[in-house]
Amino acid sequence: MPLLIGSLPIHDANIAIKEWILTATPGIPIWPQLPANPCEQMLHQFAEGLPGVVEESIETSDSRIFYDTEAPGFEEAQLAFYEDYLQVMEDPHLLLGSRFAVSRGRAQGIYTLADMAATLLDPVALKGQITGPFTMLTGIHDREDRLGYYNGTIRDIVVKGLAMKAAWQALFLAQNSNLPVLIFIDEPALAGLGSSAFISIAAGDIQADINEVAAALHSVGALAGVHVCANTEWDILLGSDIDILSFDAYGYFDRLILLHQQLHAYLDRGKILAWGIVPTSDHEAIESESCASLVALWEEQAAQLVRPGRDLAAILRQTLITPSCGTGSLPPELARKVLDLTRDISRELKEKYQV
DSSP states (O other): OBOOOSBOSOSOHHHIIIIIIHHHOSSSOBOOBOTTSGGGSTTTTTOTTOTTEEEEOTTSTTOEEEEOSSSTTHHHHHHHHHHHHHHHHHOGGGGGGSTTSOOTTTOHHHHHHHHHGGGOSSOSOEEEEEEOHHHHHHHOBOTTOOBGGGOHHHHHHHHHHHHHHHHHHHHHHHHHHOSOEEEEEEOGGGGGTTSGGGTTOOHHHHHHHHHHHHHHHHHTTOEEEEEESSOOOHHHHHTSSOSEEEEOHHHHHHHHGGGHHHHHHHHHTTOEEEEEEEOOSOHHHHHHOOHHHHHHHHHHHHGGGOBTTBOHHHHHHTEEEEESSOOTTSOHHHHHHHHHHHHHHHHHHHHHHTO
């Protein structure tokens, strides 16, 4: 089935869903992230209610987000956070009225999608997304420019806070739709693994943080995906507890396929590949590619995973067709083409392979 990643170059969530998302991916609608709203930027969108994470001048060009565990009142805020966390861990349904709810001002799209849920025509699931813990923790620094990831107190707060916000999303969407929910953990910063800035970060720690978010989603009946829009250490994700791996197949399939055996083991466990076959980062590529050329590219790539008992049709049954990343930074006309291609490629492949 076709599926979108998250962001769109639209200001109005109602238009984004009705005129864009439902025309391209009616089977699994997403709630749109609208980065034109400063409060929906990646680091700000899910920072509410995280003690020690400080935001300044969000709606101006001088906006800042950093962490500060020395600020007055931090210890009291930290204690209140953990009290709330323990409550919702004991009874996840308390999440709906908790501090872990994402406000309308930070994610108008999720509220708009929930309001429309009862009128949607035959969807099979809904999708949401959240900033991943590695991306959040390497995106915020303290006043001395130290990464949040290296501060044990902040790391624990951010991982647990994001896990609960992800679970809140899943419950909120399910409550308003009675549909299964997929939540993607967006981790663009994982592309930086191996650089000098992250050289002391252990792969097992990254995996543990992702697994904590995935466990929170599983506890409320949702599926957990991870989206990375560049190359990374794929074995961390293929060996994790996620259900869906979302990757930029257009630009980086040649790197992922090097883990041939791990990919087969992942598929053998019934997991799903969100195959980002539609380019989003290169304007010329978007303009030049067509449904036919990208169907052929998918077949060429997927053929490298064929083995006895796993033909192209079997691979397609465990595949979602997606753009390589969100379209929020694209001109609207190119973003529209990306969505149309995603829909058309999925339709062509399903018809061709009778899936």
